[in-house]
Amino acid sequence: MQTTVDLDTRLGAAGYRLTGPRRALASIVAERDGHFRAADLIADPRVAGLGIGRATVFRSLEALAAVGAVERIDLPSGDHAYIRCDPAHHHHVVCRRCGRAANVDDAGLRGVAAEIERRTGYAIDGHRLELFGLCEACQVGRS
Amino acid sequence: MQTTVDLDTRLGAAGYRLTGPRRALASIVAERDGHFRAADLIADPRVAGLGIGRATVFRSLEALAAVGAVERIDLPSGDHAYIRCDPAHHHHVVCRRCGRAANVDDAGLRGVAAEIERRTGYAIDGHRLELFGLCEACQVGRS
DNA sequence: GTTTTTGCAAACCATTTGCAGGGTC
DNA sequence: GACCCTGCAAATGGTTTGCAAAAAC
Numbered sequence: 324m325q326t327t328v329d330l331d332t333r334l335g336a337a338g339y340r341l342t343g344p345r346r347a348l349a350s351i352v353a354e355r356d357g358h359f360r361a362a363d364l365i366a367d368p369r370v371a372g373l374g375i376g377r378a379t380v381f382r383s384l385e386a387l388a389a390v391g392a393v394e395r396i397d398l399p400s401g402d403h404a405y406i407r408c409d410p411a412h413h414h415h416v417v418c419r420r421c422g423r424a425a426n427v428d429d430a431g432l433r434g435v436a437a438e439i440e441r442r443t444g445y446a447i448d449g450h451r452l453e454l455f456g457l458c459e460a461c462q463v464g465r466s
Numbered sequence: 467m468q469t470t471v472d473l474d475t476r477l478g479a480a481g482y483r484l485t486g487p488r489r490a491l492a493s494i495v496a497e498r499d500g501h502f503r504a505a506d507l508i509a510d511p512r513v514a515g516l517g518i519g520r521a522t523v524f525r526s527l528e529a530l531a532a533v534g535a536v537e538r539i540d541l542p543s544g545d546h547a548y549i550r551c552d553p554a555h556h557h558h559v560v561c562r563r564c565g566r567a568a569n570v571d572d573a574g575l576r577g578v579a580a581e582i583e584r585r586t587g588y589a590i591d592g593h594r595l596e597l598f599g600l601c602e603a604c605q606v607g608r609s
Numbered sequence: 610g611t612t613t614t615t616g617c618a619a620a621c622c623a624t625t626t627g628c629a630g631g632g633t634c
Numbered sequence: 635g636a637c638c639c640t641g642c643a644a645a646t647g648g649t650t651t652g653c654a655a656a657a658a659c
Contacts, residue, residue: 339639381624
């Protein structure tokens with residue numbers, strides 16, 4: 324579980340200034356359970372209430388992504404979204420229904436990449452894996 | 467290697483009408499070696515020469531994607547691009563430098579997905595894997 | 610002949626940028 | 635006090651849509 328403090332700390336450690344808008348956005352992001360769009364944050368009453376502008380939301384998300392506190396993902400629909408994430412883990416299983424995401428470590432993917440390198444001759448230096456499905460809660464009908 | 471005929475055939479088989487613009491675009495797409503953006507097609511002199519409009523390019527790409535003749539991918543930069551692809555193979559290794567893409571089959575990913583299902587409890591029903599690196603030609607400096 | 614497709618232009622939407630003022634270190 | 639960050643508003647760039655004419659079946 325990530326707390327607001329974690330996100331703030333990460334921003335600070337990376338040399339970003341801890342401003343009101345950034346703290347507020349970090350806090351809102353920290354309590355998100357699933358993925359969210361920039362538009363979701365912009366629409367958040369607290370964001371509007373604090374007078375935080377669109378641009379700041381995008382810039383803050385960029386900062387959070389830069390420090391690995393969130394990651395931008397591409398939904399099957401093609402939309403862009405963000406999810407909180409641990410900098411060490413780089414893959415996610417995203418629930419189609421509720422949007423909750425679980426972090427997943429390598430889980431053997433490195434071997435798959437090596438196999439693909441061998442077969443194709445490409446020197447692979449990066450990859451993106453996104454998995455979609457239903458989380459346990461959504462499988463049993465609970466939301 | 468996919469020929470224009472393949473693409474046309476696929477569109478036809480799926481109930482799409484074979485129109486001039488679609489044939490022309492299928493032909494241009496068929497000869498593409500790497501990934502391309504919608505903008506690349508729009509900028510193609512033949513497209514301009516035939517008076518094919520932006521909207522038609524997007525609509526045709528949508529049709530081609532619907533029949534599995536091309537797939538829309540997300541570049542590391544966040545840009546959208548398309549690559550030709552075989553409906554059976556669903557992963558790609560894209561060259562960072564020249565954009566050429568190689569199709570890759572499962573290569574063990576299914577096992578990885580199963581492992582992730584076990585660990586997370588998610589019922590995984592889809593995934594997207596994109597690999598990036600350098601193709602053999604680009605590794606040795608040739609373009 | 611009916612239905613789909615097209616080109617055009619306008620509409621849209623998400624995201625970015627320029628800039629002067631304000632906040633943080 | 636120097637530099638970073640913010641809000642605003644305007645600009646941007648990619649993609650979609652409404653519509654009447656044209657083409658395919």
